[in-house]
Amino acid sequence: MMKLIYWVPLLPLLGFLVNGMGRRKLSKSAVSLIGCGTVLVSFLISILIFLEVKAPGFQAHPFELFPFIRAGNLNISFSFLVDQLSVLFLLIITGVGTLIHIYSTAYMKEEEGPHYARYFAYLNLFVFSMLLLVLGSNYVVMFMGWEGVGLCSYLLIGYWFKNGEYNDAAKKAFIMNRIGDLGFLLAIFWMIGQYGSVNFSDVFSRAPETSLTVVTGITLLLFIGATGKSAQIPLYTWLPDAMAGPTPVSALIHAATMVTAGIYMIARSNILFTLAPLSQHVVAVVGLVTALFAATIALKQNDIKKVLAYSTVSQLGYMFLGLGVGAYTGAVFHVMTHAFFKALLFLGAGSVIHAMHHEQDIRNMGGLRRYLPVTHLTFLIGCLAIAGIPPFSGFFSKDEILAAALVKSPLYYVFGVIGALMTAFYMFRLYALTFRGKFRGTHDQEHHLKESPSAMTVPLIVLAILAAVSGFLGVPEIFAPDAHWLHHFLSPIFEDSMQIAGPSMEMGHGTELALMFGVVAAIALVIVWAWRTYSRYEKSDAAETGLGKVLQDKWYVDEIYDAVVSRPLKSLSIFLDDVVERSGIDGIVNGVGRVVQYGSRQFRLLQSGQVGSYILIMVIATVLFFILQLFWKF
Amino acid sequence: MPVNYYIFLSAALFCIGIMGVLTRRNAIVIFMCVELMLNAVNLLLVAFSKMHHLRALATDAQTTVGTDAQLFVFFIMVVAAAEVSVGLAIIVMMYRNIHSVDVNFLNRLKH
Numbered sequence: 001m002m003k004l005i006y007w008v009p010l011l012p013l014l015g016f017l018v019n020g021m022g023r024r025k026l027s028k029s030a031v032s033l034i035g036c037g038t039v040l041v042s043f044l045i046s047i048l049i050f051l052e053v054k055a056p057g058f059q060a061h062p063f064e065l066f067p068f069i070r071a072g073n074l075n076i077s078f079s080f081l082v083d084q085l086s087v088l089f090l091l092i093i094t095g096v097g098t099l100i101h102i103y104s105t106a107y108m109k110e111e112e113g114p115h116y117a118r119y120f121a122y123l124n125l126f127v128f129s130m131l132l133l134v135l136g137s138n139y140v141v142m143f144m145g146w147e148g149v150g151l152c153s154y155l156l157i158g159y160w161f162k163n164g165e166y167n168d169a170a171k172k173a174f175i176m177n178r179i180g181d182l183g184f185l186l187a188i189f190w191m192i193g194q195y196g197s198v199n200f201s202d203v204f205s206r207a208p209e210t211s212l213t214v215v216t217g218i219t220l221l222l223f224i225g226a227t228g229k230s231a232q233i234p235l236y237t238w239l240p241d242a243m244a245g246p247t248p249v250s251a252l253i254h255a256a257t258m259v260t261a262g263i264y265m266i267a268r269s270n271i272l273f274t275l276a277p278l279s280q281h282v283v284a285v286v287g288l289v290t291a292l293f294a295a296t297i298a299l300k301q302n303d304i305k306k307v308l309a310y311s312t313v314s315q316l317g318y319m320f321l322g323l324g325v326g327a328y329t330g331a332v333f334h335v336m337t338h339a340f341f342k343a344l345l346f347l348g349a350g351s352v353i354h355a356m357h358h359e360q361d362i363r364n365m366g367g368l369r370r371y372l373p374v375t376h377l378t379f380l381i382g383c384l385a386i387a388g389i390p391p392f393s394g395f396f397s398k399d400e401i402l403a404a405a406l407v408k409s410p411l412y413y414v415f416g417v418i419g420a421l422m423t424a425f426y427m428f429r430l431y432a433l434t435f436r437g438k439f440r441g442t443h444d445q446e447h448h449l450k451e452s453p454s455a456m457t458v459p460l461i462v463l464a465i466l467a468a469v470s471g472f473l474g475v476p477e478i479f480a481p482d483a484h485w486l487h488h489f490l491s492p493i494f495e496d497s498m499q500i501a502g503p504s505m506e507m508g509h510g511t512e513l514a515l516m517f518g519v520v521a522a523i524a525l526v527i528v529w530a531w532r533t534y535s536r537y538e539k540s541d542a543a544e545t546g547l548g549k550v551l552q553d554k555w556y557v558d559e560i561y562d563a564v565v566s567r568p569l570k571s572l573s574i575f576l577d578d579v580v581e582r583s584g585i586d587g588i589v590n591g592v593g594r595v596v597q598y599g600s601r602q603f604r605l606l607q608s609g610q611v612g613s614y615i616l617i618m619v620i621a622t623v624l625f626f627i628l629q630l631f632w633k634f
Numbered sequence: 635m636p637v638n639y640y641i642f643l644s645a646a647l648f649c650i651g652i653m654g655v656l657t658r659r660n661a662i663v664i665f666m667c668v669e670l671m672l673n674a675v676n677l678l679l680v681a682f683s684k685m686h687h688l689r690a691l692a693t694d695a696q697t698t699v700g701t702d703a704q705l706f707v708f709f710i711m712v713v714a715a716a717e718v719s720v721g722l723a724i725i726v727m728m729y730r731n732i733h734s735v736d737v738n739f740l741n742r743l744k745h
Contacts, residue, residue: 610738611737611738611740612655612656612657612737612738615655615656616656619652
C-alpha cells in the first residue's frame, strides 16, 4: 500500500498539467471533474496510507525516487518520508483541499472557461506543492514544496489579474515570502556546512553533538522562514492583503496549505528547537505577540474576509506559542482543528459574499440567518469552535496550548487568555453583524438573497461536523486518562524532544480544571456581550476615533513599513538612477566617446596628404628615438 | 684611413639625402636623394666590413672574416637597380597621368 505514496502528490500535478494545458479545449465540467477528482483520489490514497501508518508495528523509512543532487560528499535524494506527522498533514491537505475544490466549482461558476480551468490548475498545483512540502524527507525537497506554495499563492491571489490592486497584493505576498525563504535557504546551507546532509534523520541524529550556537543559529533562520510563510510578525502583512484572491483560495491558503507550512517545518524540526532554548523563547514570544497584535486589529475590521484573515494570523500565533513552549502535539492539533473551522468560516464567508453579490462589508449585512440557514448554522459552529467553547474542537486544541504555556510561564498564559477573549469578541461581532439584527443592505441585494447551491453547502456541512467533533481526538488527560489519541499517534515524532526537554512540571488537576472553567466562563461572557452589542448595531457614518481608528487602520504597520523600508528603497533607487546611472555611468560612457571623437578630429589634421610632411614626421621621430637612446640605456 | 672619416662622410651624404627628400618637390630629385641615402648606408657597410677584415688579418693572414659584407654590397646595388627601374616606371606613369612630377599633387588619398 505504501507504494501508492507517489500517487498522492502526482495526481494533483497531473491534474494541473491537464487542466493547465487543455484550458482552452476542456469543458467546464471536465475541468471540475479533473480538478476535484485528482485531489479526491489523493485523499482516498492518503486514508489508506494513514490506516497503514496507524497499524501497530509501523516503521517510518524514506522512499527514494531518484538521486537529485550529487556534489562531492553531498548526496541529496528526491525522497519521501511517510510517518505519523506527514500522514496527518496529508489527510488535512487533501481532505480540506477536496472540499474546497468542490466548493469552488460552484463559487467560480461565472468565470469563463479558460480562466476557470486556469483557476483549477493553480489550485491543483497548490495542493501538489503542499504535498511535496510535507512529504519530503529532507529539507531540500521541503524547500521545493515551500517555494511552490509561495508561487501558487502569488498566482491565485493575483487570479483576477486585471485589477491592479490585486496584483499588488499578489506581489506583496510573494516578496514577503521571499524574505522569509532567504532565512530558510541560509539555514539549509548552514546545515549542509555543519552536518554535510539535509536529510531529516541525519540532521536530527547529529544535532545533539553540535554546539548550542550553531543549533540556535540554524533554528532562528528556520524560524525566519516560518514567519514569512506562516504570517508572523514582522512578515505577516501579506496575509490580510491575500484576501484579494477568490474566497475559496483564501480558505485554501489559510486552512489547509501555505500558512501551516511554517508550523509543519518547526514541528518537523522539533529536536533542533528543543536543543536551542533561546530559539524556543523567540518562537513563543513572537507567536504570542502576533496572536495579541492581530487579535486587536481584528476587533475593528469591517471586511468579512479581513476579520477572518487577522484571526488566522492570531491563531497561527497560538500555534507558534505552542511550538515555542514545547507543546508540539498541541500545535499540530491546533493546525488540524484550525484547518477545519477556518476553512469552514472562509467558505461560509464565501457563501455570504456569493449571496450578497460580492459585498464584503459587514456593516451592510445583518439578519442573514433568515435567508441563508445552512450557512448561518455552519458559520455559528465555526465561530463557537474558534472561540473555544466546549465541546467544539477549538476548545481542546487551544486549551492544550494554553496549559503548556502556563507550565512554562504564567505570563504566557495570561496573555494567551487575553488573546482568546479577544478572539471570542471579534468572531461574535462578525457573526452578529452578519447574521443577526436586521438587514442593512440595499433592497436590490435583499431581493436576490438566497441560499447557495449544494456544491457549496455540502462542504460547509462536512466541515462543520469536523469542526464540531474533531476536538475529541485530543481530550485532555484530566477528563479521561489516555484519551488523547493524537498524543499517542504523534508520540514517535516527538519522543526524542520530550526526552531532551525532560519531564515537565505537572499542574494539579484541580487548578487545571478551575482555570479551564474560568476561561470558558469568561469567553462565554464576552460572547454574550459581543452578541448583544452588535445584534442591535445601527449603521452610522461616525468615523472611528482614538484607539479604534488606530486599530481600524491596523496599527499603521503597512504605513510604517512603507516609510521605513519601501520609501527609502525607492529614493535610493531614484538616486541610483538619476545620479549614478545617468550622470556617472552614462557620463563615463559618453565621455569616452566624446574624447575619442575630439581626439580623432585633432589627429585627422596630421593626415595632410603631403608626402613631404609625412617624411618630416618620420625623420623627426627617428631623430627623437636617437636622442632618447643617447640619454637612456635600455 | 681611420673609420671615422667614412662615418662622417656617409652621415653627411645621408643628411643631404634627407634634406633633399624633405625640401624638394620634384619626384625625380626626391628619388635621387633616396638613392643617395641608400648609398650612404652602403658606404658605411663597406667601411665597417673593411675595418673588421683588417683587424682579423692582424692575427691570422688567411682569414676571410669581414669580406662577406663587401660582397653583400653588390647584391644591394643589384636590388637598388631593380628598385630604380620600378621607381622610374612609377614616375613615368605619374607623368602620363597628371602631366607633372610634383609630389604635392599626389595628395588625393586625403580626400
